[in-house]
Amino acid sequence: MKKTFILTLVAMLMIFTFNFQGVAFASGNPTISADKVSGSSGNTVSVDITIENNPSVVLANISFGWDSDLLVLTDVTRGTALTDNTVTFVQSQSYSDNPFSAFWVSTSTTNITDNGTLLTLSFTINENAELGAYSEITLSYEEGDMLDVDLVPVDFEISNGKITVAEPKVYHTVTFVDELTTETISTVTVEHGKDATLPTPPEHEGFTFTGWSLDGKNITEDTTIMALYESNYIEGDSNGDGVVNTGDAVLILRAIIGGATLNEVQKLAADMNSDGVINTGDAVAILQAVVSKSRTVESLLISNRQTA
Numbered sequence: 001m002k003k004t005f006i007l008t009l010v011a012m013l014m015i016f017t018f019n020f021q022g023v024a025f026a027s028g029n030p031t032i033s034a035d036k037v038s039g040s041s042g043n044t045v046s047v048d049i050t051i052e053n054n055p056s057v058v059l060a061n062i063s064f065g066w067d068s069d070l071l072v073l074t075d076v077t078r079g080t081a082l083t084d085n086t087v088t089f090v091q092s093q094s095y096s097d098n099p100f101s102a103f104w105v106s107t108s109t110t111n112i113t114d115n116g117t118l119l120t121l122s123f124t125i126n127e128n129a130e131l132g133a134y135s136e137i138t139l140s141y142e143e144g145d146m147l148d149v150d151l152v153p154v155d156f157e158i159s160n161g162k163i164t165v166a167e168p169k170v171y172h173t174v175t176f177v178d179e180l181t182t183e184t185i186s187t188v189t190v191e192h193g194k195d196a197t198l199p200t201p202p203e204h205e206g207f208t209f210t211g212w213s214l215d216g217k218n219i220t221e222d223t224t225i226m227a228l229y230e231s232n233y234i235e236g237d238s239n240g241d242g243v244v245n246t247g248d249a250v251l252i253l254r255a256i257i258g259g260a261t262l263n264e265v266q267k268l269a270a271d272m273n274s275d276g277v278i279n280t281g282d283a284v285a286i287l288q289a290v291v292s293k294s295r296t297v298e299s300l301l302i303s304n305r306q307t308a
Ligand SMILES: [Ca+2]
Pocket: 236, 237, 238, 239, 240, 241, 242, 243, 244, 245, 247, 248
């Protein structure tokens, strides 16, 4: 039945392509290859079947084989190659058939030189598979199963694929935290031993971002990374002139009675006791700091006079 179908299509193609002359060959050997991948027991892995240096193929009938003790074929998806609207794709077998074959035929009268992914095969690895066990993914075609636009057989080199049973991958959570607000900026999942991509740090008025507490490289456990900041104001310097003196206390007192307005950075500088409120307590704290500093200077002068 299938043979009759193929022969009918081939006959149609011969009519379509009767007058077609010559095929330009691409450089490099025509190759059909399967990925070599690894996955852990019980998990699903995908193997891409790729066509390269395709000189033109209007008919392809490829079989895929694997070790049924290790793998179960669960899905077959067409790739981007040989998806032209002249192409008919036939997948007449069930996934339990091993080998499994797929068949492409085109009514195109011009070269189809598509390269890229023909199919993606998904396999589930046996739950009891041992580490290091593997199965080849064998590719094969029969004489006359690969034809160009003149219905001349094309030779493709075959590169078999492989699925190897590996340790399950381990992932860790990296949490980025804002040092100032203690809020989470973002979280990412990182494979063991890989690097985390650092996010953009939030901006805070009155503060400069100085870096991250860790560089995010070689993550081997759940990790918290802090965005670090330093203030770019002097505590108590409410008028921002670079010194803390009675003028700063006076400005605060004026602001309290509505005679002056403090911007966000000035408010941070004015809030001496860091309670989030600007009140007379902050002005008093500034005056106390100024007085104790001048006392220190005064006592130094006195002791200097005494020793002189
Ligand atoms: Ca000042």
